[in-house]
Amino acid sequence: MAFNKKEEFNPKEQSLAAFAKAISHPARIAILNVLAKRNECICGDIVELLPLAQSTVSQHLKELKNAGLIDGNIDGPRSCYCINWKAFEKFNTEFNSLFTTLKVKNEKACC
Amino acid sequence: MAFNKKEEFNPKEQSLAAFAKAISHPARIAILNVLAKRNECICGDIVELLPLAQSTVSQHLKELKNAGLIDGNIDGPRSCYCINWKAFEKFNTEFNSLFTTLKVKNEKACC
DNA sequence: ATCTTATATCGCAAATATACGATAAGCAAT
DNA sequence: ATTGCTTATCGTATATTTGCGATATAAGAT
Numbered sequence A, B: 001m002a003f004n005k006k007e008e009f010n011p012k013e014q015s016l017a018a019f020a021k022a023i024s025h026p027a028r029i030a031i032l033n034v035l036a037k038r039n040e041c042i043c044g045d046i047v048e049l050l051p052l053a054q055s056t057v058s059q060h061l062k063e064l065k066n067a068g069l070i071d072g073n074i075d076g077p078r079s080c081y082c083i084n085w086k087a088f089e090k091f092n093t094e095f096n097s098l099f100t101t102l103k104v105k106n107e108k109a110c111c
Numbered sequence C: 001a002t003c004t005t006a007t008a009t010c011g012c013a014a015a016t017a018t019a020c021g022a023t024a025a026g027c028a029a030t
Numbered sequence D: 001a002t003t004g005c006t007t008a009t010c011g012t013a014t015a016t017t018t019g020c021g022a023t024a025t026a027a028g029a030t
Helices: A011-022 A026-036 A054-066 A085-105 B011-022 B026-036 B054-066 B085-105
Strands: A070-073 A080-083 B070-073 B080-083
Touching: A011 A054, A011 A085, A011 B011, A011 B026, A026 A054, A026 A080, A026 B011, A026 B085, A054 A070, A085 B026, A085 B085, B011 B054, B011 B085, B026 B054, B026 B080, B054 B070
Parallel strands: none
Antiparallel strands: A070 A080, B070 B080
């Protein structure tokens, strides 16, 4: 039991869910905020702004990167991260389209 | 270790993360779609549309309800679920506001 | 009262996520 | 070559999620 059944859903559902999962932890939202508050790639010091250990922050960064929400140049010391706006916008659109599709079709819901 | 540190983040981050978590599984997105495709509360038959056991679907419905995304009249047999548009819209706004704030501040990112 | 049907809940197993400390890896400067 | 700094990865513990079958519950039908 408890096999992963996620693949049995359609690609749109999967990709939106994956995006949601990427931002489903306050730490990762906080990281995105930190990255966005600067007009430049941020190198390090995210750790000091979060109540988490360095290794944990590194893990969250990795997840954001795997989800394609941020880009990172991991060159030796002083890695450099910044938000991948294209991906972010793509998913934003995807989310909104789901939302509005739902909205339109269901104006006269019963409860 | 592995204590839950989510409470140490600010409320906005927590609430957005909680919403994202609610829709972070394809099954739950699929359920929202099913609920939205009808102009009435749907009673049951969601189970038939998903590749999951009845008990599992029930669990996902519960999570969506806990997150406030759907309302449900659980009156004996034939429970009745439908989308809570207010909550959904609230979170949509919240998400967009995060997104646009980020966007504006970071037009000239370096990578 | 009993049966049927629909849904929720319980109990459990397996998978994933969260978090940390310890350690490795990479490079700059000495 | 060694030191120091920054970041990634490994190993591990614990928590949470996912999923199912079995069982309970609730109400309508017989």
